[in-house]
Amino acid sequence: MLGCHFGRNFQVTVSGGSYQDGLSATIQGNPPGMLISEQEIYGDLLLRKPGADELSSPRKEPDLPVIYCGINSADTIEGAGNKNHTNGTPFTILIPNLDRHFIHIKQYQDTNRTPRPGHASYASFMKYGPDDDAIGAGIFSGRYTSTIVAAGYVAKRVLQKCGIKVFSYVKEAAGVRCPELDHGKIFEFTEAYKKMRCDLDPFYQEVYVSGRINPEMRFLEKTTVLAEIEKEIDPIRAKAPQMSAQEVVDKYGVHHILCCPDLDAANTMVDACNKITQTGDSSGGIVEVVVTGVPVGLGEPVFDKLDAELGRMLGIGAVKGVEVGAGFAVKDMTGFESNDQIHSENGKVVFDSNNAGGITGGLSSGQDIVVKLAVKPTPTIDRPQHTIDKYTLENKDMAAITRRDPTIAGRIWPVAENYTAMVILDNLMAHYGYQTLKEKIAE
DSSP states (O other), X not given: OOSOEEOSSSEEEEEEOTTSSEEXXXXXXXXXXXXXXHHHHHHHHTTTOSSSSTTSOOOOOOOOOEEEESBXXXXXXXXXXXXXXXXXXXXXXXXXXXXXXXXXXXXXXXXXXXXXXXXXHHXXXXXXXXGSXXXXXXXXXXXXXXXXXXXXXXXXXXXXXXXXXXXXXXXEETTEEOOOOOHHHHHHHHHXXXXXXXXXXXXIIIIIITOSSOTTSOHHHHHHHHHHHHTSHHXXXXXXXXXXXXXXXXXXXXXXXXXXXXXXXXXXXXXXHHHHHTTTOOBOEEEEEEEESOOTTOSOSGGGOHHHHHGGGGGSTTEEEEEETTXXXXXXXXXXXXXXXXXXXXXXXXXXXXXXXXXXXXXXXXSOXXXXXXXXXXXXOSSOEEEEOTTTOXXXXXXXXXXXXXXXXXXXXXXXXXXXXXXXXHHHHHHHHHHHHHHHHOO
């Protein structure tokens, strides 16, 4: 299968499927010398995993990652202190599927003759034939985005060392929009939201904080623990710390379900989503990603423009549109209104606005990069729809019986955040190389 590889300098190859043994992300170009653990990778994975709240699929996948290779298994010389450091070789993260039971497989088997409208099931069957991995939609399932989150977290760690922050949030859900807020405040909110999710996630506490899986263990030791956890998913979930919505607000200052930095908007979003869900239908939304600290000139002209590279996030399942800056709104502006005028303050360049979203001519301008993703409603719904039998082409009616998300917007934001990190790091590595070479040959 082609199409599962990303990048030129920071390269990522993903594999696996929703009901295969698991998924994987293999990273090339990751620098050596970085201490990284499964606990911190899982801290991002838990943000998109299913079964966490009323707006996500009830599937109970814990999404526990295993670092398989790419780090030193011991100090390279006695006392070197570089055990578990990345060593520059391909870095592979495995994400086993632990919540795949026959009852759910049978549901897919019973409905796989009739492609789900709005899903890839018809097109993938026509492309790959009867052996198409149709159980849980295979690699066309939203589960594959876990690999993007895992690989993108590694990219985000590198960017942090370079003074670049990447963060995302739910801008709109079910027609309810978050008001415009200062990017600094949004970043603080997202950091608090992530801490809340880690503190209240039972697997984070049971598996990592308690040391049940730790960096000192070998791969086979970790997989032995995962085999035990597969049988303990429900008991571990029952250990989740209980806090009311108000207690979450009081302690963390965030919403207990949605990563939306305006609490009133978040509450209204949840109500609007639930109202639609009660009819058996689903809803969409908008996710916004912000990048700060990017140097001027990141990107390339023509085919590899930075905004074009960010447009690759159309590759995220359910994303049907990507806007940079003002996006489609520029059609209603004049040139004077659209242009981000420039002036100087105390020897620094300042822009009066940011309709360009921090990118002009395909190159970063030094402003915050702002990207919005339009997320379609979950295609799997519990309402009668017209479809066909893909083997006989007979007309059929269907209603979904498989596990599904009432809305995907609440789970896509960490995917968008970490995908953006991969794009920025891939371009940053080229930028650093180009600028260094430019300085060396200057006469």
